[in-house]
Amino acid sequence: MTSSKKLLITIDGPAGAGKSTVSKLLARKLGYIYLDTGAMYRAVAVLARDNEHSGPLDESTLEEICLGLDLEFVQKDGKLRLLANGRDVTEEIRQPEISSLASAVSAKAIVRERLSGLQRKMGKAGGVVLEGRDMGTVVFPEAEVKFFLDASPEVRSKRRFLELEAEGESTTVEEVHQLMLARDRNDSNRQLAPLKPAEDAILVDSTDLQIGEVVQLMLDHIEAVSKEHNVTTWKKRKTD
Numbered sequence: 001m002t003s004s005k006k007l008l009i010t011i012d013g014p015a016g017a018g019k020s021t022v023s024k025l026l027a028r029k030l031g032y033i034y035l036d037t038g039a040m041y042r043a044v045a046v047l048a049r050d051n052e053h054s055g056p057l058d059e060s061t062l063e064e065i066c067l068g069l070d071l072e073f074v075q076k077d078g079k080l081r082l083l084a085n086g087r088d089v090t091e092e093i094r095q096p097e098i099s100s101l102a103s104a105v106s107a108k109a110i111v112r113e114r115l116s117g118l119q120r121k122m123g124k125a126g127g128v129v130l131e132g133r134d135m136g137t138v139v140f141p142e143a144e145v146k147f148f149l150d151a152s153p154e155v156r157s158k159r160r161f162l163e164l165e166a167e168g169e170s171t172t173v174e175e176v177h178q179l180m181l182a183r184d185r186n187d188s189n190r191q192l193a194p195l196k197p198a199e200d201a202i203l204v205d206s207t208d209l210q211i212g213e214v215v216q217l218m219l220d221h222i223e224a225v226s227k228e229h230n231v232t233t234w235k236k237r238k239t240d
């Protein structure tokens, strides 16, 4: 017998490992919601950057931002957009400067507390693929399915460079590589919720794998877990 219970699926890992692409594809296949928690930290960074008086990392500035924070993911013209206090920050959050600032604000306790709380609310009903750094370790330690997606730093930098190039950013692979290494160091060495695999996470190395191969091996694992939990995850469509 199957039940209507839906799973919580977490995908953690460093920048450029392919988390966003894989998470979106998995969510679509499963008919689940996709939650990009990195975008939430990036939105706080955008709001913090606007504070010219005391600087973006000032504790009272961040506290004020977090207290009044309203984040909403909305579908518009078939695309997911992020509104921060009603302002559309979808494009702004992808600026390279915001990547580094998001990493810095994410080390602050007030920011982690506020965003973790919002993420728990958004994901608690299940039927969601959550992408981030601490989804399986801190925010949803009870998730039924946890992946840690990684790849070599060289491959991750190359992928991120190609993405930025396609968006029209003028940069080099070396510059992207250095910024990525710095961000990895920040995210992995911070005191609160550092980037690391949950003890019960499945480690997936995407260095030599195509996106489709990563998605397939994850789906195989999800199907096995679904059987254990008596859950119907997805029905194969004719086009799949």
Ligand code: DC
Pocket: 015, 037, 038, 039, 041, 042, 099, 102, 103, 106, 107, 131, 132, 133, 134, 135, 183, 187
């Ligand atoms: O996944 P991303 O590159 O969009 O994330 C931007 C930054 O946000 C990342 O460098 C660290 C932080 N982050 C975090 O601390 N915890 C998460 N769950 C997601 C992102």
